[in-house]
Amino acid sequence: MPHKWGQVLLRDGNMIAKILRTADVSATDHVVEIGCGDGSLSLPLAETAAHLDIIEIDPDMVARLTARLDPKLPVSIHQGDILERQFHDVSATPFRIIANLPYYITTKIIKAMIENRHRISDAIVMVQDEFAQKLTAVPRTKHYVSLTLYTSFYFDVKRCFKVPKQCFQPIPKVDSAIIRLMPRLAPFSVDEDQFFTLIRAGFATRRKRLVNCLMHDSFWAQFDWNNAPMFLKSPNCRAEELDLNGFYELYRYAIPSD
Numbered sequence: 001m002p003h004k005w006g007q008v009l010l011r012d013g014n015m016i017a018k019i020l021r022t023a024d025v026s027a028t029d030h031v032v033e034i035g036c037g038d039g040s041l042s043l044p045l046a047e048t049a050a051h052l053d054i055i056e057i058d059p060d061m062v063a064r065l066t067a068r069l070d071p072k073l074p075v076s077i078h079q080g081d082i083l084e085r086q087f088h089d090v091s092a093t094p095f096r097i098i099a100n101l102p103y104y105i106t107t108k109i110i111k112a113m114i115e116n117r118h119r120i121s122d123a124i125v126m127v128q129d130e131f132a133q134k135l136t137a138v139p140r141t142k143h144y145v146s147l148t149l150y151t152s153f154y155f156d157v158k159r160c161f162k163v164p165k166q167c168f169q170p171i172p173k174v175d176s177a178i179i180r181l182m183p184r185l186a187p188f189s190v191d192e193d194q195f196f197t198l199i200r201a202g203f204a205t206r207r208k209r210l211v212n213c214l215m216h217d218s219f220w221a222q223f224d225w226n227n228a229p230m231f232l233k234s235p236n237c238r239a240e241e242l243d244l245n246g247f248y249e250l251y252r253y254a255i256p257s258d
Contacts, residue, residue, distance in 0.1 A: 007035070010167060012168075019098075019178060022161075029048075030096065031098055032095050034125075036062070037061065037100060051092065052073075053075075055080065065077065083105060090119075098124045107131075117183040120183055126178055126179075128175075135148060150199065153196075159178075163176040163177060187244055201217035204217070210242070
């Protein structure tokens, strides 16, 4: 890898153009880019958006991009860690996110986006293809995990297209994909900590029956699952069988609304 943060740089001009067409940035959009790389997205975004905020951890990348940018363009570069900055440098609301996310912290960045979802209009981001499959998975498939449900509670997620690994330099071991996340209203009112504890407990041991997983969780074991909804008693009922509504039914059984 050419840099200590293990960046891989998107080099394919046709793919860059496809990402920009998908994002369809207008002259009224305030855009946030997480990681500028060599500026392959930054430069055209800077020429189109009303304002571009770039959050980049690598001071060398910041220096190189600054040297290439026209100082008259509406761009603000913030050198630092997105996980520490948490979009605090971005003054505008709402803003759009367009970025090639660092693979090793993608989940943490998604969580940061969830925490800031009320400020975000949408996000067009590149992630590992397997990660994209997890976020867009449906029940009873191998990529369907607790993160699928966690993300879909807050965002509508669409997988736009695949980005072959040959489009990058150096070439990584895996393909990537472009996904779009659109904030949405929560589908129901719950104590979110308890609700997602329930989901994580259900997926803790994928091959076990859901009721057995819940009985071994320190919080959910206290509830009487003997009279739970009928679907829970099926010998084949596992967490991967249930969508958000199914877990909500379990949650409401254990913690009835007032």
